Amino acid sequence: MYKGEGKYKTSARHWTISARKVRGLVKDMYTRALVEDKPVAWVMLSMINELFVAMDVLPVYPENYAGLCATKRVGEPFMERAEADGFSNVTCSYARIGLGYAGLWKDTGEIPDFAPDGGMAKPVMLIGSSVACDTRYKWFQTFSRYLDVPCYNFDMPIPPAGSGRSTETRLHYLNYFIAQIRGLIAFMEKTLGKKMDWDKLDEVVRRSEKTNALWYNSFILAASTEPCPMPAEDALNNFVPAFFMSGSVEALEFYQGLYDEVKQRVDNKIGIIPEEKYRLIWGGGLPPWHTMDIFNYVEDRGAIFVFQTSYQPFAPVEIPDTVTDPLIRMLLMRSMPAGVRIARDRGMSRSGLGGFSGLTSPVFFVEPFNAQGVVMSMLRSCRGTTIGQLHQKRLLEERSSVPVLILESDMCDVRDHSESEWKMKLDAFFETMEARKKDS
Amino acid sequence: MVKGLARAKELYENRGQRAKELRGDGNKVMGYICCFPPVELMTAGGFVPYRITGSLEPITEADAYLETLMCPYVRSCLDLGLKKKYDFVDGMIWPHTCDNIQKTYDIWKHYVPHSYFKYLDVPHMTDPSSYEFFTKEIDVVKESLEEFGGIKITEERLKEAIAAHNENRALLRQLTALRKQDPPLISGTEMTRVMMAVMGIPVDEANELLRDIIEEVSTRKDGPQKKAARLLVYGCEIDDIAFIKLVEDSGANVVIDDLCFGTRYYWDDVSNDGNPVKNLADRYLGKIMCPRTYRRSPGTRQKDLDNRFGYLKDFAKDFNVSGAILYIIRYCDTFEFDVPEVRDYLQDAGIPCLQLEDDYSLTSIGGFKTRIEAFLEMIG
Numbered sequence: 001m002y003k004g005e006g007k008y009k010t011s012a013r014h015w016t017i018s019a020r021k022v023r024g025l026v027k028d029m030y031t032r033a034l035v036e037d038k039p040v041a042w043v044m045l046s047m048i049n050e051l052f053v054a055m056d057v058l059p060v061y062p063e064n065y066a067g068l069c070a071t072k073r074v075g076e077p078f079m080e081r082a083e084a085d086g087f088s089n090v091t092c093s094y095a096r097i098g099l100g101y102a103g104l105w106k107d108t109g110e111i112p113d114f115a116p117d118g119g120m121a122k123p124v125m126l127i128g129s130s131v132a133c134d135t136r137y138k139w140f141q142t143f144s145r146y147l148d149v150p151c152y153n154f155d156m157p158i159p160p161a162g163s164g165r166s167t168e169t170r171l172h173y174l175n176y177f178i179a180q181i182r183g184l185i186a187f188m189e190k191t192l193g194k195k196m197d198w199d200k201l202d203e204v205v206r207r208s209e210k211t212n213a214l215w216y217n218s219f220i221l222a223a224s225t226e227p228c229p230m231p232a233e234d235a236l237n238n239f240v241p242a243f244f245m246s247g248s249v250e251a252l253e254f255y256q257g258l259y260d261e262v263k264q265r266v267d268n269k270i271g272i273i274p275e276e277k278y279r280l281i282w283g284g285g286l287p288p289w290h291t292m293d294i295f296n297y298v299e300d301r302g303a304i305f306v307f308q309t310s311y312q313p314f315a316p317v318e319i320p321d322t323v324t325d326p327l328i329r330m331l332l333m334r335s336m337p338a339g340v341r342i343a344r345d346r347g348m349s350r351s352g353l354g355g356f357s358g359l360t361s362p363v364f365f366v367e368p369f370n371a372q373g374v375v376m377s378m379l380r381s382c383r384g385t386t387i388g389q390l391h392q393k394r395l396l397e398e399r400s401s402v403p404v405l406i407l408e409s410d411m412c413d414v415r416d417h418s419e420s421e422w423k424m425k426l427d428a429f430f431e432t433m434e435a436r437k438k439d440s
Numbered sequence: 441m442v443k444g445l446a447r448a449k450e451l452y453e454n455r456g457q458r459a460k461e462l463r464g465d466g467n468k469v470m471g472y473i474c475c476f477p478p479v480e481l482m483t484a485g486g487f488v489p490y491r492i493t494g495s496l497e498p499i500t501e502a503d504a505y506l507e508t509l510m511c512p513y514v515r516s517c518l519d520l521g522l523k524k525k526y527d528f529v530d531g532m533i534w535p536h537t538c539d540n541i542q543k544t545y546d547i548w549k550h551y552v553p554h555s556y557f558k559y560l561d562v563p564h565m566t567d568p569s570s571y572e573f574f575t576k577e578i579d580v581v582k583e584s585l586e587e588f589g590g591i592k593i594t595e596e597r598l599k600e601a602i603a604a605h606n607e608n609r610a611l612l613r614q615l616t617a618l619r620k621q622d623p624p625l626i627s628g629t630e631m632t633r634v635m636m637a638v639m640g641i642p643v644d645e646a647n648e649l650l651r652d653i654i655e656e657v658s659t660r661k662d663g664p665q666k667k668a669a670r671l672l673v674y675g676c677e678i679d680d681i682a683f684i685k686l687v688e689d690s691g692a693n694v695v696i697d698d699l700c701f702g703t704r705y706y707w708d709d710v711s712n713d714g715n716p717v718k719n720l721a722d723r724y725l726g727k728i729m730c731p732r733t734y735r736r737s738p739g740t741r742q743k744d745l746d747n748r749f750g751y752l753k754d755f756a757k758d759f760n761v762s763g764a765i766l767y768i769i770r771y772c773d774t775f776e777f778d779v780p781e782v783r784d785y786l787q788d789a790g791i792p793c794l795q796l797e798d799d800y801s802l803t804s805i806g807g808f809k810t811r812i813e814a815f816l817e818m819i820g
Contacts, residue, residue: 086780088797090509090771130564130734134539137564137734138777144741145781153734155565157536157573160545172576179569354546380509383773387510387543391550394505408509 011071012233012292015272016265018258019234025241025250026068026117033058033121039192040121042143044136046129046156047334048181050208050247050326054201055188060120061244062139066097070289070412072116078104079413085145093381093412095139102146125191126151127184131158132358133384152187154180161354161361174331181327198326204247205326209333213316214255215242216338218262223307223369227271229262232282232305233295239311277302278372278433283362283404284392285377285385286310286411294422301430306369309360310385315341339364353395358384361392366400373433374404375426380416403436405429444656445630447649451637452681458641459490460528468589471529471554473517474537475705475728476562478578478720482533483643484593484601485585490529491639491701492517493679496802505551511540511771512800513677518544521552531556531588533581538732538774556588564734566726575721582717598716604643609706611650612638616703618657619695620759623666625657628673628684628694635701636679667693668820672755672791674698674782675767676775682802687765690812696759698752704728731774748778749785756791763792763819765812769800792819 014020033040041052043059052059069075075093078100083089085103087096101120104112111119126149128140137153144151156177185196219238222230230238238258241251264270280298282305288294295305315336319329339360343350346368353361362374374396376389393404407425410416442450451458459469470487472479482489494516502519520526532554536542549557561577563570582593591597615634618625626634634653638646657663669692673684677700684694697703708727711719725733729751737744756764764786768775776797783793794815796808 086783086795088768088770088776088779091773091776095777134564134732134774135777138731138774141734142777142781144737144744148741151737153565155563155567155570155573157561157563159536159559159561160542162546162549169576169580172573176563176569176573179572180565180567183567183569352550354550358543378507378509383510383539383543383771386507387540388547390505390507391547 010073010291010293012295014234014237016230016234016238016258016261018254018261019230019237021254021257022237022240025245025254026064029058029244030060030065030117030120033060034118039124041125041127042120042123042140044128044140045243046127046131046136046154047243047246048184048330049245050201050204050330051181051185051188051196053204053247054197055192055194057188057192058121059244060123062098062101062120063094064240064244065101065116065120066094066412067289068116069097070414071292073290073414074114074116075290075412076415077112077114089413090381092133092135092139093410095135095142096381097412098139099142099146102143106146123147123149125149125188128153129156130154131156133382135384150187150191152184154184156180161350162352174328177331178325178327202324202326205329205333207249207252208247209316209319209329211242211246211252211255212314212333214252214259215239216313216315218255218259219307219313220338220342221259221266222262223365225266226279226370227269227273227276228279228304228306229265229270229272231272231295231299232308233287233292235308236287236292236311239313242313243311272304273299273302275302276304278304278430279370280305280373280375281362281365281369281371282308282310283365283374283376283396284309284359284389285379286382287377288409288417289411290414291417291419291422294419294426297423298426301426303373303430305375306371307365309339309362309365312338312360314338342368354388354391359388359392361395363392363395363399366396366402371402372437373402373429375429376404376406378406378408380408380410381413382411401436403429403432444649444652445634448630448634448637448653451640452633455493455636455640456490456525456528458645459488462488462642463528463530468530469528470556470585471526471532472535473532474535474541475700475730476535476537476724477533477560477581478724479643480598480601480605480710480716480720481578481582481585481593483604484597485582485589486591487531487585487589488642489639492526492529492532493636493701494677494800495520496680496682496800498801505547506544509771511769513769513772514540514544516800518548518552521548526552529554531558533558533560535560536562537730538772540771540773556584558584563725564732566733566735571718571721571725574725575718578717578720595716599712601643602710602712602716602719604647606709606712608638608643608647608650609709611647611654612706615650615654615657616696618654622670622760623664624693624695625660625663627664627688628697629681629688631697632678632681632684632701635705639701639705664688664693667691669693669762669816670695670760672696672698672752672759672761672764673767674752674764676700676769676772677800678702678767682805683767683798683808686805686809687812690809691816692812695761696755698729698755700730703755704730731778745781745785749782752782752786753789753791756786756789761791763794763815765815766793766795768795768797770797
């Protein structure tokens with residue numbers, strides 16, 4: 001056991017039954033990869049899990065694993081191993097944990113005994129991408145330092161909001177996505193020695209479309225309801241099957257269960273705290289996985305995070321049956337982030353709000369979810385979700401009356417976190433909100 | 441008017457001065473950041489291409505708009521923009537090169553208004569589909585420049601611009617070759633000034649300036665003195681002489697670089713046979729050796745490393761270097777990932793390396809001096 005493990009409980013209390021189920025699903029994901037006689041791929045999150053389900057590959061997501069290590073507070077020795085090789089301590093902490101894990105494994109020939117859930121099983125292939133940030137392909141390219149495993153990176157450029165993309169250029173983006181994913185499939189076929197089962201992929205993608213709709217509907221229903229039946233810290237658990245298990249029967253069943261649970265709590269007006277003095281939005285930056293009980297600290301002060309934008313769902317899109325290519329369906333299914341749909345439904349202008357994959361403007365969510373404050377977190381090792389937060393803060397101040405708090409930390413590196421500073425700033429933030437309430 | 445190196449120094453010290461003069465004469469100035477927007481398009485469209493840079497002056501305005509936990513070079517550029525130091529720039533081409541630059545797109549657009557602002561998506565991959573995508577992106581930018589500038593960028597105009605910029609690159613390589621001698625005929629500090637000068641004036645003026653400099657340097661008697669070490673400097677955005685001068689003042693000749701304001705800008709030409717837009721895509725995506733561009737592994741790890749960093753070994757051999765300084769600006773993630781790999785690759789080839797991480801402000805210059813001197817002593 002690593003010295004930091006199990007010393008303190010710093011994970012958040014879970015309120016929904018669904019959120020409590022997620023840990024078991026995650027554990028199963030790692031255990032299956034270790035014990036089942038199936039090929040394992042290490043994958044960087046790119047929302048293409050359907051391909052692995054269709055090809056009977058067990059995906060393992062080092063990004064998710066790093067979050068797990070942070071939650072259990074065992075990330076430090078992995079990061080130290082990567083830093084000893086010269087990787088800067090401002091490089092993505094997910095990546096430092098992943099690289100350190102591979103480095104320690106290479107050093108001893110064994111999975112470190114403090115690795116949670118038995119560790120990540122040896123992969124037959126590595127799959128990275130450029131979706132949302134540069135780390136996603138650089139990290140996987142760098143794995144070759146420790147692992148002699150074929151690697152495939154693919155492109156998925158997403159232009160920033162407001163960059164003037166015409167229909168014609170949107171089409172050339174779509175064509176590029178498809179060409180890149182076809183390249184990935186060819187790589188997988190070659191590595192696995194078998195062909196893609198396109199009928200199965202079609203079935204898996206259509207299952208994902210249903211999963212996606214349930215995910216969106218449950219998250220939006222929860223955020224729109226007072227009292228809020230599912231706080232953001234639960235959503236930060238409940239997004240996991242949609243991101244890392246999409247296309248599976250387990251994911252569909254999970255979201256059916258989640259929707260039913262949220263609906264039942266809404267119908268019976270079951271909230272989280274007795275009185276919602278302040279409804280908040282977690283408006284950007286990844287949460288501090290190592291100190292998630294901060295959400296409970298907020299609740300103890302009469303506030304609740306009703307929505308988080310870090311892992312927001314995609315709105316369901318009507319895809320005509322005439323679209324028969326499962327790859328196109330897979331992309332279209334995730335073509336409308338929640339914020340865009342909400343803005344469209346409410347006739348809100350998106351002009352000048354900026355944003356990009358990784359950081360959606362929180363402006364979209366304030367009014368629809370009746371929020372009185374927005375909190376964001378700048379992360380020392382994540383450019384993808386940090387750049388733009390000050391801009392979004394200014395936009396929020398221009399376009400709404402809610403106060404905004406920006407905290408500073410890191411998603412996995414607890415050495416960059418100050419719990420006392422967070423609590424002090426949150427306390428001051430509540431005082432600001434209280435003063436505004438009195439003034440109004 | 442002064443000529444040669446003196447003129448380069450004048451342009452370096454008065455950045456933007458010539459572009460402002462040209463604008464005063466009725467020309468339009470097109471700003472761009474990073475070395476990925478094709479300057480040939482701007483020249484062919486009748487614009488004066490102007491490379492946006494940062495400054496070592498303290499960041500005061502940008503703190504309210506860009507996070508401190510990101511590339512300080514980009515923050516410095518925005519700081520100058522907010523201080524209206526880029527008011528002479530009519531338009532801007534903003535490429536998707538790395539997270540730091542891409543994610544600043546809408547922030548710059550929002551707070552530093554220009555009459556024209558165009559996003560150029562540069563793929564990270566180098567597959568046939570990536571080149572096809574990038575060709576289309578360049579075509580889109582080309583059409584919008586035509587609309588903004590009112591000049592049709594015909595194939596003939598574009599080929600002329602490519603020829604002029606190829607000549608520019610050839611002259612820069614010719615000047616660089618003069619650094620092979622021991623002592624080199626031009627110092628790294630002087631070369632940095634030349635690069636900054638060249639990227640702020642029209643290509644024809646730059647070529648004339650470079651011809652003057654080559655003539656002056658080739659016959660000079662007051663060139664750099666021979667020093668204990670010949671160094672390669674690897675890194676990203678060095679747009680000020682301070683760091684290179686520090687290295688040279690510490691007892692080394694900087695004889696070659698792999699920098700965004702250095703060889704990365706001019707080492708490879710654009711083919712002028714066939715479709716010029718496709719040729720631009722081939723050169724800018726395929727030949728600029730920036731870690732933001734992913735190259736598929738040709739097989740083994742060693743082959744992959746040779747494919748990614750072999751040119752550095754060639755630089756080291758051709759310029760007879762005795763060591764390398766790997767100078768990384770903090771939060772430049774793609775370089776941060778590559779630098780341990782570059783260090784080990786060069787050290788395996790017998791080239792000692794010093795790895796430094798800085799915040800672009802050079803506030804830690806004293807500490808660097810000590811480390812550089814210790815490194816020079818070690819390799820001396």
